[in-house]
Amino acid sequence: MSARKLTAKITGVGKALPEKRLTNFDLAKMVDTSDEWITKRVGIRERRIAAPGEYTSHLAIRAAADALKMSGLTADQIDLILVGTSTPDMIYPSVSCLVQKELGAVHAGVLDISAACSGFVYGASLAWGMIKAGLMKNVLVIGAEVNSSILNWKDRDTCILFGDGAGAAVFSAHDSDSDGVLAIALGGDGNCTDLLNLPNSGCRVFPDEPGRYIKMQGNEVFKQAVRNMAECALCVLARAGLTSQDVSLLIAHQANIRIIDAVAKRLELPKEKTFVNIADYGNTSAATIPIALCEALEQGRINKGDVIVIDAFGAGLTWGAMALRWA
Numbered sequence: 001m002s003a004r005k006l007t008a009k010i011t012g013v014g015k016a017l018p019e020k021r022l023t024n025f026d027l028a029k030m031v032d033t034s035d036e037w038i039t040k041r042v043g044i045r046e047r048r049i050a051a052p053g054e055y056t057s058h059l060a061i062r063a064a065a066d067a068l069k070m071s072g073l074t075a076d077q078i079d080l081i082l083v084g085t086s087t088p089d090m091i092y093p094s095v096s097c098l099v100q101k102e103l104g105a106v107h108a109g110v111l112d113i114s115a116a117c118s119g120f121v122y123g124a125s126l127a128w129g130m131i132k133a134g135l136m137k138n139v140l141v142i143g144a145e146v147n148s149s150i151l152n153w154k155d156r157d158t159c160i161l162f163g164d165g166a167g168a169a170v171f172s173a174h175d176s177d178s179d180g181v182l183a184i185a186l187g188g189d190g191n192c193t194d195l196l197n198l199p200n201s202g203c204r205v206f207p208d209e210p211g212r213y214i215k216m217q218g219n220e221v222f223k224q225a226v227r228n229m230a231e232c233a234l235c236v237l238a239r240a241g242l243t244s245q246d247v248s249l250l251i252a253h254q255a256n257i258r259i260i261d262a263v264a265k266r267l268e269l270p271k272e273k274t275f276v277n278i279a280d281y282g283n284t285s286a287a288t289i290p291i292a293l294c295e296a297l298e299q300g301r302i303n304k305g306d307v308i309v310i311d312a313f314g315a316g317l318t319w320g321a322m323a324l325r326w327a
């Protein structure tokens with residue numbers, strides 16, 4: 001028998017969604033679209049929209065508080081807070097800093113991660129690395145977004161796709177030779193910056209762009225998402241010494257039901273082994289995976305010993321996957 005190794009396991013999860021629901025029917029009154037088109041082409045029925053004055057940090061704090069409660073830890077036991085977000089309240093102080101203050105996580109380092117929709121998986125990977133190296137014991141990883149603040153509500157190509165929300169997970173040190181986090185794989189492609197971007201969101205001014213709105217070449221992003229998410233999932237499974245036959249549940253980024261189906265097909269996974277909640281929340285960017293993870297647990301879809309693959313893709317381009325055996 002091999003020696004027990006230091007790894008990480010998830011000890012708590014949480015989620016936070018704004019109250020307000022924006023349905024496809026509501027959107028059809030705002031732009032030239034229909035419930036039928038959105039449901040069929042994307043799989044979304046409604047999304048949540050933050051109230052005026054409800055910011056990314058507020059959602060992040062709620063999700064984090066629930067994750068912390070479930071973990072049974074006290075806030076002062078958290079060593080690091082990582083927040084994946086593209087819609088921080090402001091560039092600095094970071095959202096993670098605002099979360100630290102509210103939770104009273106007085107011993108935690110704080111860092112926001114800019115990896116668009118892949119932010120949670122990048123954060124989870126960093127958490128695993130710090131814990132595996134023996135440098136930290138408990139890392140709080142959050143994905144949180146108020147995408148409604150960066151949508152052009154006159155652009156039907158993008159405004160129908162996104163929603164607001166947050167999800168969180170506590171990663172804790174775990175001694176095991178067989179379960180907890182098994183492997184990670186991260187990737188990116190800086191040659192594709194034009195496919196999906198947020199002009200006027202930093203020091204560069206885009207004189208030809210009307211504002212600070214998500215811009216996307218949907219078709220091309222779709223193809224890149226399917227290819228890279230499938231390859232990344234296979235890569236992480238190979239690193240863990242597993243195949244897709246071993247997977248109990250794929251929790252993929254919720255951008256389009258057709259992307260999730262196509263990735264599952266490439267992995268030869270039956271539909272019942274994918275988790276899908278895009279109908280309720282749309283694409284909440286960095287928050288889709290931790291929200292889905294939380295709901296999969298609530299619904300009893302994850303049991304001890306199950307192999308879970310989380311698989312993300314976003315602007316950059318960025319992508320990343322993590323394989324875990326639930327401990």
Ligand code: UT7
Binds near residue numbers: 034037156220283313
């Ligand atoms: O989270 C980051 C990663 N993001 C993604 O992975 C998103 C990837 N892309 C997608 O999910 C899809 O490309 C979209 C949902 C954005 C678009 O779906 P599509 O099947 O690629 O549609 P399309 O852009 O090829 O457009 C098909 C038709 C066009 O009409 P014609 O030219 O066939 O007459 C569009 O004008 O659908 C039309 N269309 C719409 N119709 C009603 C495009 N958007 C809409 C709309 N409502 N909102």
